[in-house]
Amino acid sequence: MLTTTIEDGIATLAIDLPGRSMNVMDWDLAAALDAEVARLAADETITGLILTSAKPAFIAGADLAVLQQVAGTAREIAAKVGEMADVFRRIETSGKPVVAAAPGTALGAGLELMLACHYRIAADAKGAVFGLPEVKLGLFPGVGGTQRLPRLIGIEAALPLMLEGNALSPAEALAAGILDDVVAPEDLLPAARRALRESRVSPVAPWDRKGFALPGGAPQSPRIMDAFSLLNARMQAQTRHLYPAPEAILACVFEGTRLPMDTALRLERKRFGALFAGPQARAMIRTLFLTRQKIEKRSRAEGAKGLLFFSKAKADAAGIEDEALVRALEQVGYARPSPIMPSDGFALYASRCMEAFIEEGLALLREGTPSAMIENCARAAGMPYGPLALARALGRAVAGGDGAAPTTPEAVKRRLIRAQSTAAASIIMRLAADHDEADLAAVLGWGFPSYLGGPLNQMEENRT
């Protein structure tokens, strides 16, 4: 997993997880790094360390299958994540200068490990990307990322990278100040050694030096306070209070950048524990990552170029008729077929579920619920559109009823989601299809909100 070679007092630690095409960070790797760095730090003949990878990529991120197994209370999760964050912190404070030399991609915890090193070099490798994409799966960089990135490049530059999760090319990461140097692939380790030999690498992180000031403005400055106010609003509008990760990222940065590093890191892991003790990130990891991997693998095996859902399912006569609805919705820009490969099974499934959503909206309207309430509640529940807008787009009559059923926004949201779940459950039974597959198909197919995992996951959550 970890091979150390020592040359002229410089120890190079190459990460190489056996049996995997890419390195991923988990607790075993962290423990191995911890022991090895401690051993080398105690060796007086060692003048510097280089962390690198024996694979084309540096580290692709945390091992999400392993992370998904981390359960328990917020306190227990915080403690578990803290174990890894403490390893990173010990690398940062080992007393030896540590260079991260990435031959390729470093994402998530991989980039967080690089941030805990004192100098960061990347090879100018084709396709290599650097970023903190955790937010896309309902998570945030929880092993120091929310604290080190703003301290390195400033709060205003760091927040969008974590809130949007977009990856940067080596050149972009260099320009952003995340990397110190980008070199030709064959020059990666020589460049790392030169940096150490030329004493360009301080063994003390900038934020551990006396008088450290955050680049780009202190968190208390009016400019940064205003930036937070605007981002708080934008993220509330975007997440509709359904996806907790952006708020947690903002809070980690707002509160953490006012604190000394060790206190800030403790704060970050508590936030991570609180977040991951909730259902949203687990549902998103399950559906958007683990299920997606499964479907991708199967689709490839079946020779499909995109994601192929329900390929084995046979649609009946009703399915053909229903397909028209999905086609119609595609044409008006609602259903999102990409990257889904159309199949009869998918068309039937999507049609039935969207029909149920539309019908529930029309039923609410007939009962006397104001149309604004129905449409706003659909969006507030995480749907990308309201059922009445869909009905109108399909050219259906949308007429209010004279009922006066007193409905709370909560009840409207619940009904609009439940209608889809009920329809999904019944059609999946008929298609004899896999639940996970159906959940991902709903999220990618018509924008069912991913924080719920999918219509079937949502139903199971409600039952327990």
Add this chain to the structure above:
Amino acid sequence: MPDAYIYDHVRTPRGRGKADGALHEATPVHLATTVLDALRTRSHLDTTLVSDVIMGIVMPVGEQGQCLPRIAVLNAGYAQETAGVQINRFCASGLEACNLAAAKVMAGQADMTVGGGCESMSRVPILSDGGAWSSDPSIAFSTYFVPQGISADLIATKWGYSRVTLDALAAESHRRAARAWSEGRFARSVVPVMDVIGDPLLERDETIRGNCTPDDLGKLKPAFAELGAKAGFDDIALLRYPEVEAIRHVHHAGNSSGIVDGAAAVLIGSREAGIAAGLKPRARIRAFAEIGSEPTIMLTAPSFAAEKALRRAGMEVADIDLFEVNEAFAAIPKRFCEALELDPETVNVNGGAIAMGHPLGATGAILLGTALDELERTGKGTALVTLCVGAGMGVATIIERV
């Protein structure tokens, strides 16, 4: 419980709160000193009787920071024994200061106090104090924070107030304020702010435009449309109020309160303290109340505060002759009138903050004095003063002439 009486009230004229405003060269301490000095001088007040000076200051930072009321007490030459304290209840700070000043008297823990407020918005701009509400993510999210302008537009949307209606209300505020000045209705209370050589910097409220028409106002661009759409505040409001189809942005610089500089002070004391000072009480403070309400719509609490104060006083809406409700935005007095089913002819009869401006910390005390002057002018008996307040609060005070 001793009753608390109002013995006197003074305010500065309100100057445009910008670098070209007439009061821009006056420090906030000088504004506060001006009203304290006037109270003392015109009543020949023995200031050793004054236990405390409580002033609302909403941006208590920089030269307006520390504990400005105590500094102004010293600067105004009050007795050394007179203490001072600054309070902040956002826009109702000036009224809250008077309520607390009265409460000290009613509780028997002070015989004579001053309530009031001071704000130099041209020198210490709004939002100078930072604060957690919008910036701290945990707070902004949990409270569904939106700026007040969005809340005002939400109110107008929810209750269907058109731009035309609100512009007419704003023009009427200017008309009434201009009439009040031309008839000398503010003469008893307004004291000029002087410069160091004894010349007046400002003698009249600076922002009134008596010839302002609804058509003029109709040309102004909505102030909060872009903020609402781009920053996402409209979406946040709709999350809380899904029954509203979309926020209609109807407020603008002309039908919202003006940014101005100003200060006010109200002399409050027990019956005995008045006798000791040789002063005649002008009104009794019957009751007051503060209340919190839903913070995203934020600005509908004046009616709730008024109802609470009325209950405390054992009074009905019909028992009140005159209302002053702060014109933070045109929708606020409109909603207040509707909620309490009031005749608009009894509300803000001499104009309000749309015409004359809203010096944040001082406005509540100004409104209290304006109501009292008008009761005396018209020979009426009771008045209720109220303001909407950030984060969904409201404050109301009921006075009665004696």
